[in-house]
Amino acid sequence: MSSRSHYDTIVIGVGSMGSAAVYHLARRGQNVLGIEQFDIPNDLGSSGGMTRIIRLSYHEDPSYVPLVIRAFELWRELQESAGEQLLHPTGSIHAGPPGSPIFEASLRSCREHGLSHEVLNGAEISKRFPGYRLPNDHMGVYQEGGGFLLADRCIVAHVTAAQALGAEIHAGEKVLDWEVLADKVRVETDRSIYLAEKLVIAAGPWASKQIPLLASVAVPERQVVGWFQPLRPKLFTPEAFPVFGLVAEEGRFYGFPVFGVPGVKVGKYHHFGEEGDPDELDRDLHSRDEDVLKTFTKRYFPNAAGPTMALKVCMFTNTPDGHFIIGTHPDHAQVMFAAGFSGHGFKFSSIIGEILADLAVAGETSHNIRLFDPRRFSSATREQGQR
Ligand SMILES: Cc1cc2nc3c(=O)[nH]c(=O)nc-3n(C[C@H](O)[C@H](O)[C@H](O)COP(=O)(O)OP(=O)(O)OC[C@H]3O[C@@H](n4cnc5c(N)ncnc54)[C@H](O)[C@@H]3O)c2cc1C
Numbered sequence: 001m002s003s004r005s006h007y008d009t010i011v012i013g014v015g016s017m018g019s020a021a022v023y024h025l026a027r028r029g030q031n032v033l034g035i036e037q038f039d040i041p042n043d044l045g046s047s048g049g050m051t052r053i054i055r056l057s058y059h060e061d062p063s064y065v066p067l068v069i070r071a072f073e074l075w076r077e078l079q080e081s082a083g084e085q086l087l088h089p090t091g092s093i094h095a096g097p098p099g100s101p102i103f104e105a106s107l108r109s110c111r112e113h114g115l116s117h118e119v120l121n122g123a124e125i126s127k128r129f130p131g132y133r134l135p136n137d138h139m140g141v142y143q144e145g146g147g148f149l150l151a152d153r154c155i156v157a158h159v160t161a162a163q164a165l166g167a168e169i170h171a172g173e174k175v176l177d178w179e180v181l182a183d184k185v186r187v188e189t190d191r192s193i194y195l196a197e198k199l200v201i202a203a204g205p206w207a208s209k210q211i212p213l214l215a216s217v218a219v220p221e222r223q224v225v226g227w228f229q230p231l232r233p234k235l236f237t238p239e240a241f242p243v244f245g246l247v248a249e250e251g252r253f254y255g256f257p258v259f260g261v262p263g264v265k266v267g268k269y270h271h272f273g274e275e276g277d278p279d280e281l282d283r284d285l286h287s288r289d290e291d292v293l294k295t296f297t298k299r300y301f302p303n304a305a306g307p308t309m310a311l312k313v314c315m316f317t318n319t320p321d322g323h324f325i326i327g328t329h330p331d332h333a334q335v336m337f338a339a340g341f342s343g344h345g346f347k348f349s350s351i352i353g354e355i356l357a358d359l360a361v362a363g364e365t366s367h368n369i370r371l372f373d374p375r376r377f378s379s380a381t382r383e384q385g386q387r
Helices: 016-027 062-082 101-112 122-128 151-164 204-210 287-300 346-362 374-382
Strands: 006-012 032-035 051-054 087-089 092-096 118-121 139-143 147-150 168-170 175-180 185-189 193-201 219-228 243-248 251-256 264-268 308-318 325-329 332-339
Touching (some): 006 016, 006 185, 016 032, 016 193, 051 251, 051 346, 062 087, 062 346, 118 122, 122 139, 151 168, 151 346, 264 287, 325 374, 332 346
Parallel strands (some): 006 032, 032 168, 092 243, 193 332
Antiparallel strands (some): 051 147, 087 147, 092 139, 175 185, 185 193, 219 264, 219 308, 243 251, 251 264, 325 332
């Protein structure tokens, strides 16, 4: 395969967002190069660990709902063209103590957008889905449209479809620097130098290494997920066990039925709050990582709390308000970026690829991305210097 040195658009990072961006750019006839420092797919950034929840009820803000509806459409299209199932429906439950924002705001998003849903208390949830053992007075929203995506396979499907459209993708190549020349962008890697008309940066936890002005607003954080062998496996199949988000005394947790790994998957949002440099992340696993997940599982899903099958380290990239950062670089109209997905971005990656392609090709998008405007942090980002 011939390698050019000049492209319409270069995408830095071929994880979930970058793979989707490369695909949507190629779909629009662009000569596109995607550059990934590790393997494709890899589990060293934010997209490892096999599965990611997708849900329509959106307690973070109802304005995510139209975006997730479009994301669903794009996932269905992608799985059809890939010829493999990427999206696994299970239903979703978002629950917490009465009056908790996870319940109230999930319900509000369903009502505002006319999503079919049921309100169930803890006792009703446990009766209908016996893998659950929530306090009787907890309140939950069950939404039948939820489920999970196979994260690695989604990235592979986007990359494969992009390649079929002529996109060039390089793995094992690290971007060292980029600069805007008069009417071009120059990208230097550990292997070569490339020129492009436009640059899209989708570097996940490494975002601020490419865009230093994001340093205080896109902050990497260590996460750990665990898989525990169910004691009663029939209660934890994708047919019997909806994915969940649960606020409990112990914090906010999420989980999945058994799929791919012989265990129920459980994670705690923000885990131990360990922020830091993604290149210096503690990738070792410690007993306290396992304990916090196992203790929670024993209490709320006792029949899932068998022996540990797997534990994996991953990274969130948090913003101060928990919303994404998507837009054009404040100083360089040729440079677009998508960062700060704050632990809930994967499900949107299909539409974020479309949005990034809109911004790169047309300079605007018809999707409502006001919530993600990079300028909302302008006083914080300005202090970080010129780029
Ligand atoms: C444990 C965990 C559970 C999660 N659960 C959910 C969930 O259930 N549902 C959901 O919607 N979201 C979830 N998320 C969030 C979601 O996974 C992330 O928002 C999403 O994966 C972010 O994608 P990304 O493309 O920004 O980052 P990544 O997928 O990490 O991609 C960034 C890529 O850029 C590459 N890169 C960086 N710098 C360079 C460079 N200099 N040169 C070349 N390449 C570079 C990296 O190697 C990496 O591959 C979860 C995240 C974690 C960690």
